[in-house]
Structure formats: C-alpha cells, structure tokens
Amino acid sequence: MLTKVYGSAVFGIEATTVTVEVNVDTGVGYHLVGLPDNAIKESNYRIAAALLNNGYRIPGKKITLNLAPADLRKEGSAYDLTLALGILTASGQIKSANLEKYIIMGELSLDGSLHPITGALPIAIKAKEEGFEGFILPKDNAREAAIVSDLKVYGVENISEVIAFFDSEKPLEETIIDTRAEFHKTLDFPEFDFSEVKGQESIKRCMEIAAAGGHNIILIGPPGAGKTMLAKRLPSILPPMTLHEALETTKIHSVVGKTKKMGLMGQRPFRSPHHTISDVALVGGGAYPQPGEISLSHNGVLFLDELPEFKRGVLEVMRQPLEDREVTISRARFTVTYPSSFMLVASMNPSPSGYFNDADAPITSSPAEMQRYLGKISGPLLDRIDIHIEVTPVPFEKLSEDRKGESSVDIRKRVTAAREIQTQRFEAFDTVHYNAQMGARQIHDFCRLDEPSKELLKNAMERLNLSARAYDRILKVARTIADLEKTQKVNGNHIAEAIQYRSLDREGWLG
Known part of the structure; x- marks a missing residue:
C-alpha cells in the first residue's frame, strides 16, 4: 500500500514542502531514499523503538520510503x-x-515522546501558503508556529496523541495565539537603562544619534570607561520593532532553534560574540549553511568588544554584509541568502596597554605600539563605521552623584520621532528605511548643503584626508542630527558635529 505524508525542509530562512512517500509491499527490507543525511538514515531505530513502546510495530515487509x-x-x-x-x-x-x-514534523524519543525541531516558523508560513489545513509538531514549538494566522497548529507531546487524532479517538488541542497582542506584550524594555549611566553625556549623545539613524559606531577608550555598559544599553533606545521586523527576526532565530516556547520576538536582538569567533560562525555557512551572528543580530545590534582582538580575516568578511545588509552563502548545488541589517557597535582600547599615550596612565604604550595595535583594523572596515568616538573615564564627582541620568524611555521618544521623519522621507524606496541605508541618490537628494557648509566640509576633507566613503558617512550623520532637531535642511552646525565623530580620521588623536 502506498501512502503520502507531508513534511518540510528549511533552506536559508525559507521552507520547501517535502512529500514522504511510503510503500509497503511483499518481501523484506527497509529502503530510505531521497538524499537523507545520517540523522534521517538512523531514524528507523528510533521509530522502531517508539512504535514498539506505544503498542505498534514496523511490519516485517519490504518498506520503501522516498523523500521527494x-x-x-x-x-x-x-x-x-x-x-x-x-x-x-x-x-x-x-x-x-x-x-x-x-504538515507533520517532530523528532521521536525511544518512548514515543517528541523533541523540539528547528525552523517551525518558516515551515508554518510555507504550509499556509500551500493551503495545508494544519501543522502537527512538538509542543515546545507550538507557540512559535501559531504566530501564523489561518493555520491550525497542534502541539503534541507523544506519538500516541497523533495516532489517536487520526484514528478519530481523541481530538488534538489547537494552539491559538493573538499575534498582535503577543507582539505588543513583549515590547517592554530590556533590563539595562541609560539612567544608570553616570556622566558620559557626550557619549550618550553619540548613541542617540547612532540609534536615530541606524549608524554603526565604535567606542575607543581605556578599561573601565564604560564602553560595554553603554553598548548594552543601546537596544533600550532603539525604536520598537514593527510586526514585520519581529516576524523576520523570529524566522532567523527559529532556523537555529533559539525560539523554543517563545512565540514572537518583540525585542531587538543584541549579540555579543567572543573575539575567538571564526569567520563562518560570524557570517554563517558550514556544510549545511546556518545563519551566523550577523544574521542573528538582524534588526538589532551586533556588539564586537575589543575589536582589534578579533582575527583580521573574521573582520574583513563583514565588509560586504555591512554594505549590502544581507549575506549570500554559495555551495555547488544551492545558494542561500540571509538578511543582515544590523547596527554594528564596536569597542576597543586605544593601545595594547589599554590606555592613551598619557604619562599619568598606570601602563603606557609608545605611539608606535599604539599605531601598530590600531593597524589590526583595516581602513575599509573603519570607513564603514559612521561614528568614531573617544570614551574617557568618568570623574569621581560624577560617579558619586545620586542624581540619575536621562532614562532610556525619554531618549527613545526622540529617536522614534527622528525615525518617523525618515520613514516618511524614504517611503518611495523599498530598500531604504533610515539614514544609514541611504545610497548616493538619496544623499544627493536629502543632504544638500549651502555654500558655508560645503566649504566647512571641504576643509575637513582636505585636512583629515578623508575618503569618499567617509564623506558620505559625515553627510548621513549630519542628516540624522538635523532629524533629531526636526530641521528640514542640513546646516553647518550639523556638519561640524558630524565631523567631530570621526576620531580615527583625525591626525594626532593619539596625543
């Protein structure tokens, strides 16, 4: 007898329906075909034990299974x-x-219970697109799959429940989630708040500008100056995710199995990989490609602490994703593309000793040592970082103050207002949503300068020997500063402030 059952395979962040054809005939043998990997080839042992422990068995006949x-x-x-x-x-x-x-998916334990799977959300989306009535999967994944409306999702704990359902003995309980209510419920703020940061007003200003325009930022300063503390608080001032962004982000995390029992992600991701990370782990890949850290931080923040400690080859593979906001992984038989529109936040010490060239520092490094240390980061990568800012230690007077700083809620309101201005400005463009994403055309249209501003920028370009990409970065940051002030035109004050945020381009910044 021939039977067809439907499952699904995930490639990239998209699913493809797989038809499992099972034919039981006279004879003896168990034949599994259709390019299965070792985990699938071993499934007959798990299936045999699970069925036996639930009162069923694999028939002693010739069984042919084809994964089409x-x-x-x-x-x-x-x-x-x-x-x-x-x-x-x-x-x-x-x-x-x-x-x-x-669509039926699930990993069996030997007693017939089900372990969670990866990629439940992309599979559910594909099932709805192809007109399936429902999706049966492990209970741990049910909330995630139930995000998809107009698809019945049944979370089960044991194979016996599924058998009883198809034998019409006992109905399965449908998992129902109000996606919009679930989304708004998770829009609370993260644990970290800017009100806890003492002093560092100029750095907070930089972080606000970076968040408002989606700009990449690098913080340079000695140990204990607060670089990591500030970076961890950046997601708290980013605008709330839209429902579309939340779905897209959840899909990526679903593929790597990071959404068990979670449902829809409502907070922007914050990823902070260790400096020993490999290039494949950062951008994604492997024999069967998986998303890397830059894709897991899509619509959120990727924080690289101690940037010069990362292997140079690892940092260089980020250059293309930073520009294109997606990463494409090619293999001989297929190609997958993962979105990677993230804010890069990097931090670094100014020298191997951790301090600027200062006679009062506990440990000092020579200018040559400092330059060699900074040379670990390539110019093209630094060009792709819009804001470079020095972080200096907080004086005792500021640390001992009882007064709290401005809260993330207040800063977030200004950031959100600036982003709304940008959304209206770029509504005619499909791939541009905020200032950091502007291309040459948008920069030309929306960053026009008057003559005094042009002269100011020209002098800075010549004196600091800035690249054409740095020129674009200054204009983008200036546009964001103008948006925070709700000013339609970019003026000289905006340009002057934006130029200040190119510390690593300034000659003599080492002191």
Whole structure:
C-alpha cells in the first residue's frame, strides 16, 4: 500500500514542502531514499523503538520510503514523526483519512515522546501558503508556529496523541495565539537603562544619534570607561520593532532553534560574540549553511568588544554584509541568502596597554605600539563605521552623584520621532528605511548643503584626508542630527558635529 505524508525542509530562512512517500509491499527490507543525511538514515531505530513502546510495530515487509523532491538534500531528525505515521498508515495500522491536509514534523524519543525541531516558523508560513489545513509538531514549538494566522497548529507531546487524532479517538488541542497582542506584550524594555549611566553625556549623545539613524559606531577608550555598559544599553533606545521586523527576526532565530516556547520576538536582538569567533560562525555557512551572528543580530545590534582582538580575516568578511545588509552563502548545488541589517557597535582600547599615550596612565604604550595595535583594523572596515568616538573615564564627582541620568524611555521618544521623519522621507524606496541605508541618490537628494557648509566640509576633507566613503558617512550623520532637531535642511552646525565623530580620521588623536 502506498501512502503520502507531508513534511518540510528549511533552506536559508525559507521552507520547501517535502512529500514522504511510503510503500509497503511483499518481501523484506527497509529502503530510505531521497538524499537523507545520517540523522534521517538512523531514524528507523528510533521509530522502531517508539512504535514498539506505544503498542505498534514496523511490519516485517519490504518498506520503501522516498523523500521527494529526491534531488534536494534532507537533514536532521525532524522527519521521525512524518516517517513513522507514513509507515503506520501504509501498513494499515492507523487510518489515513485527512493525512494529506497536514504538515507533520517532530523528532521521536525511544518512548514515543517528541523533541523540539528547528525552523517551525518558516515551515508554518510555507504550509499556509500551500493551503495545508494544519501543522502537527512538538509542543515546545507550538507557540512559535501559531504566530501564523489561518493555520491550525497542534502541539503534541507523544506519538500516541497523533495516532489517536487520526484514528478519530481523541481530538488534538489547537494552539491559538493573538499575534498582535503577543507582539505588543513583549515590547517592554530590556533590563539595562541609560539612567544608570553616570556622566558620559557626550557619549550618550553619540548613541542617540547612532540609534536615530541606524549608524554603526565604535567606542575607543581605556578599561573601565564604560564602553560595554553603554553598548548594552543601546537596544533600550532603539525604536520598537514593527510586526514585520519581529516576524523576520523570529524566522532567523527559529532556523537555529533559539525560539523554543517563545512565540514572537518583540525585542531587538543584541549579540555579543567572543573575539575567538571564526569567520563562518560570524557570517554563517558550514556544510549545511546556518545563519551566523550577523544574521542573528538582524534588526538589532551586533556588539564586537575589543575589536582589534578579533582575527583580521573574521573582520574583513563583514565588509560586504555591512554594505549590502544581507549575506549570500554559495555551495555547488544551492545558494542561500540571509538578511543582515544590523547596527554594528564596536569597542576597543586605544593601545595594547589599554590606555592613551598619557604619562599619568598606570601602563603606557609608545605611539608606535599604539599605531601598530590600531593597524589590526583595516581602513575599509573603519570607513564603514559612521561614528568614531573617544570614551574617557568618568570623574569621581560624577560617579558619586545620586542624581540619575536621562532614562532610556525619554531618549527613545526622540529617536522614534527622528525615525518617523525618515520613514516618511524614504517611503518611495523599498530598500531604504533610515539614514544609514541611504545610497548616493538619496544623499544627493536629502543632504544638500549651502555654500558655508560645503566649504566647512571641504576643509575637513582636505585636512583629515578623508575618503569618499567617509564623506558620505559625515553627510548621513549630519542628516540624522538635523532629524533629531526636526530641521528640514542640513546646516553647518550639523556638519561640524558630524565631523567631530570621526576620531580615527583625525591626525594626532593619539596625543
């Protein structure tokens, strides 16, 4: 008897429906075809034990299982439940009515219980697109899949529940989530707040500008100056995610299994990989490509602490994603693209000793040592960072103050207002949503300067020997400063402030 059951395979952040064809015939043998990986090939042992422990068995006949399309590589243990139901139906042990209406996925334990899978949200979206009535999957993934409306999602704990459902003995409980209510419920602020930061008013101003325009920023300063503390608080002043951004972000985290029992992500991600990370772990890849840290920080913040300690090759692979806001991973048989529109926040010490060239510092480094240390970061990468700012230690008077600083809530209101101005400005462009994403055309249209401002920028370009990319960065940052002031035109004050935020371009900044 031939039976068809439906599962799904995830490539990149998109799913492809997989038809599991099971044929039980006279003879002996178990044949699994359709480019399965080792985890799928081993599934017959898990399935046999799970069925036996729940009162069923694999028939002693010739069983042929085909995962179609047969030329598409399948991987992972999430097909266990799909294959098991196909075998039970084809051998006549359970009824096959309505089986074709559902996508069925889940990894079986030997006692028949189900372990969570990865990629539940992309699979649910594809199931809805292709007209399936429902999605049966492990209970731990049910909230995540239930984000998709007009698709019945059933979270189950054991294969016996699924068998009873198809035998019409016991209905499954549908998981229902109000996506918009779930989204707004999670829009609370993170644990860290800018009101806890003492002093550093100029740095807070930089962080506000960076958040308002989506600009990349690097903080340079000695140990204990507050670089990491400030970076961790940046997500608290970013505008709330839109529902579309939340869905897109959740899809990426779903692919790597980081959304178990979570449902929709409402907070912008903050990723802080260690400096020993490999280039594949950062941008994504592997034999079966997975998203890297830059994609997991999509719509959020990627924080690279102690930037010069990262391997140079690792940093250089970020250059293209920083420009294109996506990363494409190519293999001989397929290509996957992951979105990577993130804010890069980097921090670094000014020298190997950790201090500026200062006679009063506990440890000093020579200018040559400092220059060599900074040389670990390439010019092209620094050009892609809009704001460079020095962070100096906070004096005792500021640290001992009882008065709290401005809260993240207040700063976020100004940032959100500036982003709304940018949204209206760029509503005619599909790929530009805030100032940091502007291309040459938008810079020309929205960053026009009067003659005094042009002269000021010209002098800065010549004196600091700035690149054409740095010129664009200054204009973008100046445009954001003007938006925070709700000013339509960019003027000399905005340009002057933006030039100040190019510390690493200034000759003699080492002291």
